[in-house]
Amino acid sequence: CSGKDGNFTENCGACKTTLIPERTSPTTTSTEQEGNSEDSSGKGGNILMKMLRRLQKKRKMGKKEWTPLDANGGCKAPESDPVTFADSHPSRECKGGPGSKQCVCVRNPGEEQFNKICGLCKLVLQKSNMA
Numbered sequence: 001c002s003g004k005d006g007n008f009t010e011n012c013g014a015c016k017t018t019l020i021p022e023r024t025s026p027t028t029t030s031t032e033q034e035g036n037s038e039d040s041s042g043k044g045g046n047i048l049m050k051m052l053r054r055l056q057k058k059r060k061m062g063k064k065e066w067t068p069l070d071a072n073g074g075c076k077a078p079e080s081d082p083v084t085f086a087d088s089h090p091s092r093e094c095k096g097g098p099g100s101k102q103c104v105c106v107r108n109p110g111e112e113q114f115n116k117i118c119g120l121c122k123l124v125l126q127k128s129n130m131a
Contacts, residue, residue, distance in 0.1 A: 013127040017098055019091040021119040063109045066090050075105035075114035082107070082114075094121035 065082035069075065082105075090104040100121045105114035 011125060011127050013125050015123050016126045017091065017094045017121050018124045019089075019094055019102055019104070019119050020122050021117050064106060065109070066104050066106045067114065068093055069103055069105060069116070073103075075116050078105055078114065090117075091121070096121065098123040 064085050066085065066088075067075075067078040067080050067082040070077045070079055090102075090106075093102050093104055094100060096102070098121055101118060102121055103116055103118040106117045107114045
């Protein structure tokens with residue numbers, strides 16, 4: 001699918017239920033905000049830096065591990081082995097469908113302790129690469 005009509009663009013793909021974490025703190029720092037604008041010379045050097053930061057963040061995110069909550073609804077004693085985001089996504093825990101609140105345990109590589117992360121399961125359009 002493709003097409004453009006005025007200010008609207010037609011997008012095609014599949015709808016998928018995805019866990020969207022709640023924001024508990026600002027996600028961008030002042031240095032990241034400075035990098036979001038193109039420099040006045042028009043060279044677009046900051047755009048390249050922004051793309052590089054996104055790639056680094058994506059690589060780091062793939063190494064994070066997650067597991068479902070334990071029987072007590074916490075992260076002290078996970079009942080299953082953790083898996084990386086690269087292997088599986090916590091969205092598979094959205095068994096209640098769109099609109100349901102879900103929590104999972106997440107940890108950074110090399111850390112022992114998990115943090116409880118909660119969010120809302122939402123229906124999103126995953127675009128296809130068809131042209």
